Amino acid sequence: MKKSILFLIVLIGSASSLYSQNKTLKGRVISDDLEPVPGVSIIVNDTVKVGRTDMDGFFEINIATSQDKVLFRFVGLDPTAIGLVGNCDKIEVIMTLSGSYDFMSLNRVERKRKKRYKKLPEVHKEAFEKGIFETECPCFKREFEYLYIDKG
Structure with missing residues (x-):
């Protein structure tokens, strides 16, 4: 009987530690002219979409604690990749407009x-x-x- 109770306690404890492997990020995305950007795709691992911004540019996503990079994408804006540092859970991102650069060198x-x-x-x-x-x-x-150019 004592072993089964002890096993149950260990099982519940390990389940709660598995749950804590995720973290919640909240924040806002605006353009460089200080306007909120609705519908921005929030991506991790370069392909996994984990959320979108609302009409006021706010978002709330859950990602793995091991995740250290988040990508923001929207049509007409340059993709924005950020690296998470420490216990940063409030992300406020500024995205720049993607212009049309006709008749200019890539440099x-x-x-x-x-x-x-x-x-x-x-x-x-x-x-x-x-x-x-x-x-x-x-x-x-x-x-x-x-x-547009490879600097690597």
Whole structure:
């Protein structure tokens, strides 16, 4: 009898530890002109869609605690990949518009994109000051990704 009760306690304890293998991320997605972006696809592992933003750009997703990268995609905006750091559970993302670059060299296009990318911390701070974002600085890491030329 004691062994079966002990086994039951261990089973319940291990089930609760399995449940805690997920974490919930909440946040908001806006464009670089401070407008919310509805319907942004939120993707992990480059292919698994785990959620979408609502009409005001807010989202709430559950992902594995081992997951350290989240991708945001929307038509007309550059894909945005972020790296999760520590216990960051409030994600506020700014996506940049994907322009039409006719009659420009690919190097020039990437320079223009990188210039817009470098302004994102200022845009994040402005969104915080206007009450759009809740945090003054993002708690995730984001690196510029070349889309049109290979810098690897």
